[in-house]
Amino acid sequence: MIVLIPYVRETFRRHLSPNQAVMLVEFDKLKRDFQEHQNEIHSKLIAIMGDRISAHVKSLQAVNWDALKQGQGINDYMDLLTKETVTLHKVLSRYLSAPVVEYVMTQVFAAINHRLSEEYAAIELPSQEAKDRLLADARYLHQKFSGLKNVGAPTNMLETVC
Known part of the structure; x- marks a missing residue:
């Protein structure tokens, strides 16, 4: 819609008298x-993902690093965080242009990197197995996000864990 407004404005400008041309300012306002409105929607999406990150950080804080993890070795907080983020990317890619998707996802990745890096630095890991589990989570996140189209891969948090 935003792209069409200048064309509609120009069409009207050609058919208006000089006295009526004052109304063209309304197209600029529109x-x-x-x-x-579009910027507010993008900000809201970023804020929603920020809230989701906070919820997953609470789950991260509740992880028992001494317990052995069954299955794929990825903790639940990481599995859900990546699924939600990949779903957001999929939906945005379907309806928005690549630059807009890149902008929103870059902001989301920055929030994820910031929050998880803080939390990872604060975790005291009791054993090498616990450290390996945390490394597996960070690798999983990087692997899942690196495969997304139209966005740059997030920075690697492995340095924080190591």
């Missing part, structure tokens, strides 16, 4: 309102 375009600005649409852009602000």
Whole structure:
């Protein structure tokens, strides 16, 4: 819609008298309102993912690092975080342009990197097995996010864990 407004404005400009041309300012206002609304939606998506990250950080804090993990070796907080983030990317990619997807996902990745890096640095791992589990989580996150199209891979948090 935002892309069409200048064309509609120009069409009207050609058919208006000089006295009526004052109304063209309304098209500029409309375009600005649409852009602000779009930016608010993007900010809201980023905020929602921030809230989800906080929920997953609480799950991370509750992980018992002494217990052996059955199955794939990935902790539940990481599995859910990656699924939610990949789902967001899939939906955004379907409806938005690549630059918009890249902008939103870059912000989401930055929030994930920041929060998880803080939490990983604060965790006291009791054994090498616990450290290996945490490394497996970080590798899993990086692997899943690196495969997403139209976004740069997130920075690697493995340095924080090591």
